[in-house]
Amino acid sequence: MESTAFWQLSEIPDALLRSSLADLLTAGYRTEARIIAHLAEVEQRKLHLKDGSESLYDYCTRVLRLSNSEAFHRITAARVARQFPIVFGLIEQRQLHLTAVCLLRDYLTPENHQQLFAEASHKTKWQIAELLAHRFPRREIESRIRKLPAPRIGKGAFVTAPSTEQSSLAASSVPEAGEPSGLDERAMAPLAIAQPASVGHAGSVGQPSSVARRVPIAQPAPIAQPA
Numbered sequence: 001m002e003s004t005a006f007w008q009l010s011e012i013p014d015a016l017l018r019s020s021l022a023d024l025l026t027a028g029y030r031t032e033a034r035i036i037a038h039l040a041e042v043e044q045r046k047l048h049l050k051d052g053s054e055s056l057y058d059y060c061t062r063v064l065r066l067s068n069s070e071a072f073h074r075i076t077a078a079r080v081a082r083q084f085p086i087v088f089g090l091i092e093q094r095q096l097h098l099t100a101v102c103l104l105r106d107y108l109t110p111e112n113h114q115q116l117f118a119e120a121s122h123k124t125k126w127q128i129a130e131l132l133a134h135r136f137p138r139r140e141i142e143s144r145i146r147k148l149p150a151p152r153i154g155k156g157a158f159v160t161a162p163s164t165e166q167s168s169l170a171a172s173s174v175p176e177a178g179e180p181s182g183l184d185e186r187a188m189a190p191l192a193i194a195q196p197a198s199v200g201h202a203g204s205v206g207q208p209s210s211v212a213r214r215v216p217i218a219q220p221a222p223i224a225q226p227a
Contacts, residue, residue: 036088039060040079073102086113096121104120
């Protein structure tokens with residue numbers, strides 16, 4: 001007669017399925033509490049170092065083959081339970097889960113640990129986080145606005161905004177439309193620059209071609225030599 005695999009539960013009645021699940025969870029927490037106790041004792045005796053592991057975390061992941069999350073939660077719970085032994089019983093009785101112990105770790109003191117454990121009993125991760133936020137509110141950080149220094153252009157140079165006087169002088173030096181610019185027209189020497197031009201010839205009317213055009217470019221006026 002072949003035995004039924006443990007995951008084949010379709011023939012189990014509802015009541016038996018519920019009770020079996022509860023029994024398994026109870027047994028699991030009982031086993032978890034004992035795993036935590038064994039890890040605490042391994043660290044106390046430094047057996048992980050004698051076995052060649054760099055740390056208890058390395059021992060859990062490399063020797064015991066725990067996942068990173070399992071190693072973190074169980075090591076944290078073991079260290080908290082060594083400091084507050086009541087944790088072993090709370091885990092065994094399913095009043096605290098490992099995540100709860102890890103969340104409470106940084107807030108526990110000899111004076112408040114019993115009250116915190118009682119308030120966190122049978123609560124979810126988010127409920128415990130909300131509990132801690134109310135009991136230990138963080139100080140709000142004051143927001144400030146600070147003027148940043150001007151950006152650097154080169155070595156030792158900064159960009160500075162022009163003063164009102166400089167802006168007025170620059171605006172007054174720009175000639176209005178139709179006014180002479182003050183440049184010596186004789187200094188407007190023609191300079192041949194290759195510019196694309198449209199040259200009409202047979203078969204290529206309007207096609208661009210590189211033709212030298214003379215474009216006047218302002219040249220500085222000659223400086224008068226002393227007599």
